[in-house]
Amino acid sequence: MFSIFPIKGYIDNINGFYCDGISAGLKANNKLDIGFIYSDVMCEVDAIFTKNKFQAAPLKHFLTKENKSSNFVLINSRNANAMTGQAGINDINELFGELEKTLPNIKNPIMSSTGVIGVRLPKEKILEGAKTFNLSNKNGENLTQAIMTTDSYPKSCLYEVKLEDGQNFKIGAVAKGAGMINPNLATMLCFVCTDADVPKEDMQEALLENAHTTFNAISVDGDTSTNDTVLLLANKKANCYDKKAFKEALRLVMNDMAMLMVADGEGAKKAVGFEVIGASSDEEAELIAKNLSNSLLVKTALFGEDPNWGRIASTIGASGAKCDETTLTISFENVLVYNKGEIYFTKEIEAKAAIILQKSSFRIICDLGLGDGRFTAFGCDLGYEYVKINADYRT
Numbered sequence: 001m002f003s004i005f006p007i008k009g010y011i012d013n014i015n016g017f018y019c020d021g022i023s024a025g026l027k028a029n030n031k032l033d034i035g036f037i038y039s040d041v042m043c044e045v046d047a048i049f050t051k052n053k054f055q056a057a058p059l060k061h062f063l064t065k066e067n068k069s070s071n072f073v074l075i076n077s078r079n080a081n082a083m084t085g086q087a088g089i090n091d092i093n094e095l096f097g098e099l100e101k102t103l104p105n106i107k108n109p110i111m112s113s114t115g116v117i118g119v120r121l122p123k124e125k126i127l128e129g130a131k132t133f134n135l136s137n138k139n140g141e142n143l144t145q146a147i148m149t150t151d152s153y154p155k156s157c158l159y160e161v162k163l164e165d166g167q168n169f170k171i172g173a174v175a176k177g178a179g180m181i182n183p184n185l186a187t188m189l190c191f192v193c194t195d196a197d198v199p200k201e202d203m204q205e206a207l208l209e210n211a212h213t214t215f216n217a218i219s220v221d222g223d224t225s226t227n228d229t230v231l232l233l234a235n236k237k238a239n240c241y242d243k244k245a246f247k248e249a250l251r252l253v254m255n256d257m258a259m260l261m262v263a264d265g266e267g268a269k270k271a272v273g274f275e276v277i278g279a280s281s282d283e284e285a286e287l288i289a290k291n292l293s294n295s296l297l298v299k300t301a302l303f304g305e306d307p308n309w310g311r312i313a314s315t316i317g318a319s320g321a322k323c324d325e326t327t328l329t330i331s332f333e334n335v336l337v338y339n340k341g342e343i344y345f346t347k348e349i350e351a352k353a354a355i356i357l358q359k360s361s362f363r364i365i366c367d368l369g370l371g372d373g374r375f376t377a378f379g380c381d382l383g384y385e386y387v388k389i390n391a392d393y394r395t
Contacts, residue, residue, distance in 0.1 A: 002163050004160070006158065007170075012138035018135055018138055019139065034075065038071060041235050044203065044236070050228035060088075077147055080115045113227060157256040175189060192230065193233050202243060207232055210254045214258040215254060215257075215258050217258070263360075271361045273376050276375055276376070277374045278367040278369045282373045294379070326341045327368060329365075329369065
């Protein structure tokens, strides 16, 4: 047996980890825009990345490394270093070549970037800023601020895991993400740190398994970015490990970050779970749930607090999954609006459903009545603020 509980603090509360964020002049008004994560011992490192075929230069740089072990991650906002070709990779190599002269303790460094696509990395500004890093700093709050782009709030979490034999380890994360969020990750960065003694062979398995129901189950706008990254660093300083406990703790961390992202969808006011049950298979349920979380018509109805169940039904029917209107039920939480061919949408029911949609978080439950398949995807509303943010993103 094991126990997992949240604790206060940032990833710098994990043994051996340090972090900070500073301003290098990439953002206006002296806002924090570059940060680092450093471990005083080497970490086993694994990652999962976007499925966008145009992966950004930092992802390509990491994937070409024969040895993935590292003790340092440099993160910049405002510039994605994407669609920059070989020149973008060369910029990273040149940047690290110079930075290692100033910070000789960093080994096999990793780059991560977020921001505007199609612009070369401002490596001179980043280098001059990074040269001022103090690797003994523990300022997780600054780091969370430095990696933000259109985020309206920082995202972090921290857990302690106590094993049956009394040993314990910690695991936590910092992340950013608010727009270009679509299953298959998102325009998101997530850095998970742990002092658990995780075997290298367990890391990818745990990441992929947990991504399926967390980061790959959220959608803000249906767009998949070029830079999506979930990076897992394990420095093993706790000298203990339990596979089941670690996998569950990692799930909690990834779920926390995913739910914060979808709730922070650019201009979003509502975080909604689309719970599909009774499908002919889990795969069919997933197909329907993700179609619902991506539908612009559904998202705008949520924004208008309109319990337009017809848009839910239409999306289910258009998904390509097996469905039958005579076995289907649709509910806004506990308010049933459609029941196996019968419309329950009286004025009284509509008023009750409208109250549900006024909440900041709720579930829409669709029972297909065909089998035991189930999946829950998460989305948000889409309104005027999203258009405003993305219409002038580069400015």
